[in-house]
Amino acid sequence: MPETLLFHSDFDDAAAWTDALRRELPDLDVAISTRPYDPAAVRYALVWQPPVGFFAPLVNLALVTNLGAGVDALVGRADLPGVPVTRICDPEMARMMASFVLLAVLRHARDIPMLEQARRERRWHWVNPRTAGEITVGILGLGELGARAAREVAGQGFRVKGWSRSPKSLTGIETSYGLGALDDFLSEVEILVVMLPLTAETRHLLDARRLALLPRGAKLVNVARGAVVDEAALVEALRGGHLDSATLDVFEVEPLPQDSPLWTMENVLMTPHLASVAIPSSAAAQIAENIRRLRRGAAPLFKVEAGRGY
Known part of the structure; x- marks a missing residue:
C-alpha cells in the first residue's frame, strides 16, 4: 500500500505540487485535503495554515512540512503532539524574498511614495536623490531569509545594520543582538525591514514605544508576520507623521479586514503576503x-524547534 502525503493550502497550486512531488517520488500517493482520502494512510502532510483539528484523524502521521518560512500556525497545536514539523529551506524562496526586500528598500530610499503622491496631485515635484551610503537600513531578524536580504541590500551600497535574538556575524553588516540592544538599533535606522518569526516573544515586539524610537520620517517594511508589529500603533505612527511610509506584505489578520484603515492610507503600499512563496519545482526535492x-530511520532536515517557535 503506497504511503500518502496530504496537501492542504487555500492559496498554493495543488496540481503543481502534486506533479512536482510525484516526479521526485513516483511511489508516493498525494492526496488533496478538499477531496476524499483515507486518513489512516496519511504518513506525511504538506500544509499552509490548516484549520484547528486538521491533524487529529491522521493517526499514522510521521512528518509535517510547512509550506512557508513562518511556522507559527503549527507550533503548540493540540492536534499535533510529538510529530516532527519541518520548514522549507529553498534557495528560490530566499532569492524571492531578497528581491522583494530590495525592491521595497529602493522604493523608500528613492522617495517613490512621495513622487506617487505628487503624481496623484498632478504636481511636478523634484526630490534630490541621496546616495545609498547616506541611508541606514535595519534588518530585524537575521535568519536564513533575513541574512540573504541583508547581503542583497548591502550589495547596493546601503549601510546595513542587523539585529537578531542571538549573536550573528555577517561580512559587511553591523550586527547586534538581544533585547538590551534593540532600542539603540531602532534609533539608528531610517528604513526598518521586519524579518522575525512570530513567537510569544516577538508578538507586538514593535509596539508604540519601540516604533517611536525610530527616527522621525523613518520607513517600515514588514515581510515577516503582521503581529510582530502592533498594527494599531503602526497606523497611528503613520497618521501622525512619525513614520513617513510603510510597505506591508503581512497583517495581523489575513485577508486584511475591509474596515482596516490601512486600505485608504496613501503612504502605505500593501501586498497580499506574497513576498516569498515556496516554488514546487525547486522545493519538492527537499x-x-x-x-x-x-523511510531509512534518519532525522528530517530543517526541523522546527518547538521551544523556540521556529
Missing part, C-alpha cells in the same frame, strides 16, 4: 529527501 530520510 520534501522528498526528508521522506527518504524518514
Whole structure:
C-alpha cells in the first residue's frame, strides 16, 4: 500500500505540487485535503495554515512540512503532539524574498511614495536623490531569509545594520543582538525591514514605544508576520507623521479586514503576503529527501524547534 502525503493550502497550486512531488517520488500517493482520502494512510502532510483539528484523524502521521518560512500556525497545536514539523529551506524562496526586500528598500530610499503622491496631485515635484551610503537600513531578524536580504541590500551600497535574538556575524553588516540592544538599533535606522518569526516573544515586539524610537520620517517594511508589529500603533505612527511610509506584505489578520484603515492610507503600499512563496519545482526535492530520510530511520532536515517557535 503506497504511503500518502496530504496537501492542504487555500492559496498554493495543488496540481503543481502534486506533479512536482510525484516526479521526485513516483511511489508516493498525494492526496488533496478538499477531496476524499483515507486518513489512516496519511504518513506525511504538506500544509499552509490548516484549520484547528486538521491533524487529529491522521493517526499514522510521521512528518509535517510547512509550506512557508513562518511556522507559527503549527507550533503548540493540540492536534499535533510529538510529530516532527519541518520548514522549507529553498534557495528560490530566499532569492524571492531578497528581491522583494530590495525592491521595497529602493522604493523608500528613492522617495517613490512621495513622487506617487505628487503624481496623484498632478504636481511636478523634484526630490534630490541621496546616495545609498547616506541611508541606514535595519534588518530585524537575521535568519536564513533575513541574512540573504541583508547581503542583497548591502550589495547596493546601503549601510546595513542587523539585529537578531542571538549573536550573528555577517561580512559587511553591523550586527547586534538581544533585547538590551534593540532600542539603540531602532534609533539608528531610517528604513526598518521586519524579518522575525512570530513567537510569544516577538508578538507586538514593535509596539508604540519601540516604533517611536525610530527616527522621525523613518520607513517600515514588514515581510515577516503582521503581529510582530502592533498594527494599531503602526497606523497611528503613520497618521501622525512619525513614520513617513510603510510597505506591508503581512497583517495581523489575513485577508486584511475591509474596515482596516490601512486600505485608504496613501503612504502605505500593501501586498497580499506574497513576498516569498515556496516554488514546487525547486522545493519538492527537499520534501522528498526528508521522506527518504524518514523511510531509512534518519532525522528530517530543517526541523522546527518547538521551544523556540521556529
